[in-house]
Amino acid sequence: MTVAARKHVNEEPVTSVLPGGDVPFAQDGHAFNADEEVLAALGYKSEFKREFSLFTTFCVSFAVLGLLPSFASTLYYGMGYAGTAGMTWGWVVAMVGIQAVACSMAELCSSMPTSGGLYYAAAVLAPPKWGPFAAWITGWSNFLGQVTAAPSVNYGTAAMILAAASIQNPSYVPEDYHTFLLTTFIMLIHGVMSSLPTKMLARINTIGSTFNILALIVVLILIPAGTDRTERGLPRFTPSSEVWGDIYPGTSFPPGISVLMSFVAVIWTMSGYDSPFHLAEECSNANIASPRAIVLTSAVGGTFGWFLQLIVAYTVVSIDDVLNSDLGQPFAAYLIQCMPQKMVLAILSLTIIAGFSMGQGCMIAASRVTFAYARDDCFPGSKYWKRVNPTTQTPVNAVWFNCVIGILSILLIFGGSVSIGALFSIGAIAAFVAFTIPIFIRVFFVGDRFRAGPWNLGRFSLPIGVVASGFVILMVPILCLPSVTGGDLTLDLMNWTCLVYGALMLLVLIWWFVSARKWFKGPKVNVEHLMLGREPGVLEGAESEGEVGTQLTGVGSLDKAKITGEN
Template structure:
């Protein structure tokens, strides 16, 4: 009986390379992909098809626009303003100066290792997909499950925490204008919900519009950051208050504020929560990879560009604040309810204070928008693999906008529900920031850890890679996060001073949900969740069970190469499903 002719990328498009030869971690047997003879694959579609997915989005993001979304999500100025309580409150100016440098070494290692994974596997699932591909045989679905839920917790709490910070700054500005006005939790809640709804509407628009809006927002973010870095030292009125214009360097770099009951070194490490939360947005290019042109090069570049630029300018911002703050304790205990506004009131004229707050609020609004977009892409990618209840609704792509609108509003509703923590007080709502810091970096590092300690030299790198420095950088990244996870769960007080009011609830608000999804895995999910789904069978690195009998994995300097046995391939061709022939 005659069989239908095979259609491959090479025969249909007359390319010199097949999809199997693309520099990606997962390759298809023989290089075949779901293919429409009337459509010629471009390089981005080939790479995505080699990972087992079909292109569903318009690729209207470039390196610059992807960086813009990522930098908007990073939001240095509003992020710093929202987390000043932790960075300054735990270790004072010393933690803000040399503490930031130490933290950035670990963070930059995480970013570079992540970028290497992104180049190899440029999919919306990102870290979740990478964990499944790289995990030891039999552990792929569980690794994807844990990574996915941890990353989703970070993503779904990002927009509400940012929008809460924006709302608090708006109301603090009102208090500065009218000293008799004291914001209430109810007002903060309603204003934050209103901002969330605006972002939900904006995030439902087409990709091209989103790229343009976020380019503008990111540009404003960067310009506002530069203005504030210049304006604070230039406009401070410390001299008129009987103080030197700047605090002496010996005090700024050498004095550690006793904001915790732990030794000074531990207090500095605890202050890293501000750095980690501020620098947790550089994974956005990974999640936007399926909407980015030349994704396996542009997306990893955007990751490293975001983390490097953010780290440098974030340190500059830390320095100008550290050299001009007057009284740390007054900043933390101010009735304004927003430490950054209280700091500005200490060392700046009222008009300049309001101007800086206005810039920060607008930048924060753009940041919240970027967070909402990134979170929706993560939810879509996980729903595509049926991670969530009612996933069939959240994985739908709107036919008009070509964006995952249902996923946007799913996240928006979850975020609004989380905002009820506002009524529990500052420490309760602070759990949003704690979840974001730990959940994000656990998700970031899980596939990096697997790649370093289980895959090793068998890893098949993409066109953007770290070469011989890949393993050492991955080790530093893994060690940094392993150290910081328990540190960030420590309470600021100990002994008799430790009460429920000052308890660090991070271990509960993050550990509780993660314990729940782990139990869910062993009770039910392991029976039906098989990890990232693909459109046709594909090979995962290091999976003997997924290889055709007779194949072997050979290591070389560039990674691993799957070498099929000719007889095994011929046998596979006669037994593969008809639609793949």
């Protein structure tokens, strides 16, 4: 879009937190470029360099998705709860709901391309006076999902490294403290890498994502081509009737519920597609490129992920042995069943490198979320976490804030496998709740009054939003179920997701009613602006006359004029 053809800033096709008729302007008098104009219409000034493109944004998002390491880290749940049936047709069923969530989120991103993402959308779409509360719940749930992503990924990567060492040297048995120290070391490396300038981050993640894709393709070829099942007296592939029809009794619940419980692996694996939303303020042509990156990530990830599920389902020998192996890493145990040792180590090496790249992408995305929420004073000490480093022009303080929290969270390793598994479940449920709150509000409260951006779903917007909301409402309680019931349920086998996530969100609610509701007003505008004013600094196109308004400190909900664009 050229400067000459550009609309007035207050007519941009975005849903703004600014009151209808308000006009942002650049205090230094410089002309906004296209991306700055869109962001100004949302109430924010540009603080980052826009050095991400559609491709590099997709690269970060796909790196965060990390299909190969994600699959390896969550195989215990995907295979262990429902067996190969849950991995094959179960993945397809889950992807219908996940793709609906991704498309609805992309539509919100096009309308509100800010780092705050879902938090901002919940604030401005909520009914009058409910905006701050909706933003508060969405923001904290999203933060919990983001801040646990890197440590859970890095835990999986560390476990694979130690499993590879154990395969190479059978006398070595990994201890919990070995896993903790290695995970912490990886976290610190990612903290340093995520503090680099935006251009370097874009290049690093382009390389990492390219490697992720190539490694995935190589593994998709290597496993069926290199399997030695025939040498072990087995058919090369398990018959389809068994793969698609046998539901492994991995839980005490009926088969249908077990399949739904196995969706935790799909949901956690596919939860990285929101990253382009949080990188929108660093992306060129953000209200088109960012939503495209969201949908592209989900579609490509879902397709390749299903192929990976099929290959493993057709080649696994014994699910019991995979789940109960002394290696402590189900993916490594699976590979040993059907591959020569050298090929096992080669595939594990590819997965470890891909996992390292994924963890770094998670760290970047989480830091942008923390920065955006700190910008609106959501956290204690927000004045420190919202600072942009003058040298790198990236939120370095937010990076290290998340890094410290992540290292503390991996102390769950010492609580056992079920305890550390809560990191994965919390990530899935926290992300899904945050994803769906603004979608639910948009579908059931705003409806046809929603002011869509240039990328939108058209007449399919509401039906897709209904599917997305229904899927999440179904899955949230399912993700909290333990694998066993009755007398078999012990503290060691308890699903701690509902307690850990629920307790944290309960504290957030208590904080809201005791204190936060008095001072938290939702997204804070940080652009200079006028209310119905005509001044030299106002962008060309302002025709309204009136007095200069007061500085807006935060509006939590969106009235009809702002939703429909009536200015």
